Amino acid sequence: MNHSFVLKAEWDGGRNSEGRIEAGQLKTAISIPKEMGGPGIGTNPDEMLLGAAATCYLITLAAMMERAGLPVQKLSLESEGIVDVTNNIFTYVSIAHKPYILLEETASEKDLEHARKLAEKAEGSCMISRAVAGNVALSTMPRIEKSENGES
Structure with missing residues (x-):
């Protein structure tokens, strides 16, 4: 079964202008970011x-942890x-995810280790990660803790 997602866009002018995009619930202004010499209005492709x-x-990750019954x-x-910007060529080099997972105080050491494994596995299970794999380096650096005395 295929799912179709449609995005509509408008752009006003040249390189340093701004535009608008709309796709489902996403409705926002767009432009080149200030860091790349643009006006920095709204969001940008990066x-x-x-x-x-x-x-x-x-x-x-949330779905995998729910299916695993982790607290x-x-x-x-x-x-x-x-x-990276080299010779005026922009290249998306890497994406690093740093999830913070706080398990309930009832969690066992086995639960903590299972959460760590799922945090690593989620990267390869994500549709977007699979789409950019081989072009953008992906990494995951989870921080997993167990709640003490009801902390959050």
Whole structure:
């Protein structure tokens, strides 16, 4: 079964102008980021690729942990994308995911290890990660802890 996603875009002018995109619930302004000599209005392709990779990874990890029955209290993520600029050629080099997984105080050492394995496995199970594999280096650096006395 195929799923179709449609994005509509408009662009006003030349390189340093701005535009708008709309795809389902995503509606935002777009432009070249200030770091790359643009106006920095709205989002940009670099942030969108990072956002796609990060949200896909996070949702995949959450689903895998739920299926495994792990006692997750909190799940958050920080992801970083690196873009290289050499001879005015922009190349997306890497994406590093740094998930934070807090398991409930009832979690066992086996649960902690299972969470670590799933954090690593989720990268290869994510559709976006598979789409960019071979072109962008992907890494995962999970931090997994067990709650103590109801902390969150």
